[in-house]
Amino acid sequence: MISTNIRKFYDPTFVVNDQYKQGLPDLQNGPASLIEGANVPIQQVGISNFKLPLKYPSPEGELLTLETSIDGYVGLEAGKKGINMGRIMRTFYKFKDDIFHPYKLKSILEAYKEDLNSDTAFLQLSFNYPMIMKSLRSEYEGYQYYKVSLEGEIDEFDQFSSFVHLDFEYSSACPCSYELAEHARETRDIAAIPHSQRSVANVTVQLNDVIFIDDLVFMCREALKTETQVIVKREDEQAFAEMNGAYQKFVEDAARLLYDVLNEDDRIKDFVARCTHLESLHSHDAVSRICKGVRNGLR
Numbered sequence: 001m002i003s004t005n006i007r008k009f010y011d012p013t014f015v016v017n018d019q020y021k022q023g024l025p026d027l028q029n030g031p032a033s034l035i036e037g038a039n040v041p042i043q044q045v046g047i048s049n050f051k052l053p054l055k056y057p058s059p060e061g062e063l064l065t066l067e068t069s070i071d072g073y074v075g076l077e078a079g080k081k082g083i084n085m086g087r088i089m090r091t092f093y094k095f096k097d098d099i100f101h102p103y104k105l106k107s108i109l110e111a112y113k114e115d116l117n118s119d120t121a122f123l124q125l126s127f128n129y130p131m132i133m134k135s136l137r138s139e140y141e142g143y144q145y146y147k148v149s150l151e152g153e154i155d156e157f158d159q160f161s162s163f164v165h166l167d168f169e170y171s172s173a174c175p176c177s178y179e180l181a182e183h184a185r186e187t188r189d190i191a192a193i194p195h196s197q198r199s200v201a202n203v204t205v206q207l208n209d210v211i212f213i214d215d216l217v218f219m220c221r222e223a224l225k226t227e228t229q230v231i232v233k234r235e236d237e238q239a240f241a242e243m244n245g246a247y248q249k250f251v252e253d254a255a256r257l258l259y260d261v262l263n264e265d266d267r268i269k270d271f272v273a274r275c276t277h278l279e280s281l282h283s284h285d286a287v288s289r290i291c292k293g294v295r296n297g298l299r
Contacts, residue, residue: 027081028081028082028083028084028085029080029081029082029084031081032079032080032081034081035079035081039078039079040078041075041076041077041078042075042076043075043120044073044074044075044122045073045074045075045076045082045083046071046072046073046074046083046085046088046122047071047072047073047085047088047089048071049069049070049071050069050070050072050088050089050092051067051068051069051070052067052068052070052092052093052096053065053066053067053068054066054068054096054100054125054127055097055098055099055100056099056100056101056127056129056213057099057101057212058212058214059212059214059215063099064129064130066127066128066129066130067127067128068100068125068126068127069125069126069127070092070123070124070125070126071122071123071124071126072088072089072091072092072112072121072122072123073088073121073122073123074088074112074113074116074118074120074121074122075118075119075120075121075156076118077118077119083116083118084116087115087116088112088116090115091108091111091112091115091116092108094111095107095108095111100125100150101150101210102150102151102152102162102163102164102207102210102211103162103207103210105123105125105150105151105152105160105162106152106154106160106162108123108152109121109122109123109152109153109154109160110154110158113154119155119156120153120154120155120156121153121154122151122152122153123151123152123153124149124150124151124152125149125150125151126147126148126149127148127149128145128146128147128148129145129146129148129213130143130144130145130146131143131144131145131146131214131217132144133227133229133230135229135230135231135232135233135236136229136232136235136236136239136240136243137233137235137236137238137239138231138232138233138235138236140231140233140236141230141231142230142231143230144227144230146166146167146168146213146217147165147166147167148164148165148166148167148213149164149165150162150163150164150165151163151164151165161206162206162207163204163205163206163207164204164205164207164211164213164216165202165203165204166202166203166204166213166216166217166220167200167201167202167203168200168201168203168217168220168224168227169198169199169200169201169227169228170198170199170200170201170220170224170225170226170227170228170254171196171197171198171199171226171227171228171240171244172196172197172199172226172248172249172250172251172254172277173194173195173196173226173244173245173247173248173249174194174195174196174248174250174281175248175249175250176250177194177195177196177281178194178245178248180192180194181193181194195279195280195281196244196280197277197278197279197280198228198278199251199254199275199276199277199278200275200276200278201220201224201254201258201273201274201275201276202273202274202275202276203216203220203258203262203271203272203273204271204272204273204298205262205268205269205270205271206268206269206270206271206297206298207267207268207269208266208267208268208269209266209267210267211265211267211268219258219261219262219265220258220261222261223254223257223258223260223261223262224247224249224254224257224258225243225246225247226240226243226244226247226249250286251275251276251277251286251287251288252288254275254277254288255273255275255288255289255290256290258273258275258290259273259290259292262292263292268292269294270291270292270294270297270298271291271292271298272289272290272291272292272298272299273289273290273291274287274288274289275287275288275289275290
């Protein structure tokens with residue numbers, strides 16, 4: 001029987017003191033005897049997709065405040081039941097007013113290791129990065145948004161590694177389709193349109209030195225030429241058609257073109273690029289993946 005003396009409502013006036021907090025049950029940090037399943041290490045334990053407005057630098061010296069999705073994890077040793085999940089967020093909040101770049105993640109990861117008594121830590125910040133893009137021939141310009149993630153990890157020897165992930169969208173006109181369309185026009189006077197499709201390059205770079213997101217975008221533009229556009233008038237659409245004709249590419253070509261520009265930059269220690277052509281001819285996609293080729297590096 002439930003005692004009639006139990007208060008069944010929330011009391012907003014109740015004050016928690018240190019003695020009360022010390023008496024609260026804590027199964028998460030309990031002894032190893034509470035572990036269920038194999039008593040082995042877990043490589044990553046933490047929380048995903050908590051959000052903050054964080055500040056990022058631009059090459060012009062301006063600060064951009066962007067909504068950022070954050071994933072934070074630490075390693076869990078064998079013999080430990082769990083971690084204090086709340087510390088992942090609370091520790092990050094100590095840095096919320098700082099300016100963020102890939103190397104900033106090192107100090108946060110060091111704080112994770114100390115605050116959560118862990119040997120390893122991992123952090124990823126994901127956001128949409130805006131850049132002004134001018135139209136090809138008209139006087140217009142608009143914002144192009146790029147999916148970006150900054151990633152950092154620190155190991156048990158305090159060795160820090162940082163990465164930048166970028167999704168770059170472009171158009172790919174098929175060289176084979178172009179030649180077949182031209183053949184139909186020349187031999188049979190038949191109108192034919194070569195196929196092209198929106199395509200995506202997922203680029204990951206491991207850094208030797210700080211690199212602006214803008215710089216990585218400019219490298220992809222230089223390599224692939226046919227980035228999708230923001231504001232388009234008729235003269236811009238015609239220019240884009242001409243660009244696709246001038247820079248036709250198979251998915252293999254796209255990967256090798258990216259290799260050329262990424263391999264030349266000394267700020268980049270290692271890289272991998274995955275190009276996907278979302279076929280308009282086929283119901284499947286064409287994919288090519290290329291890496292720098294560093295021993296035991298990105299693949």
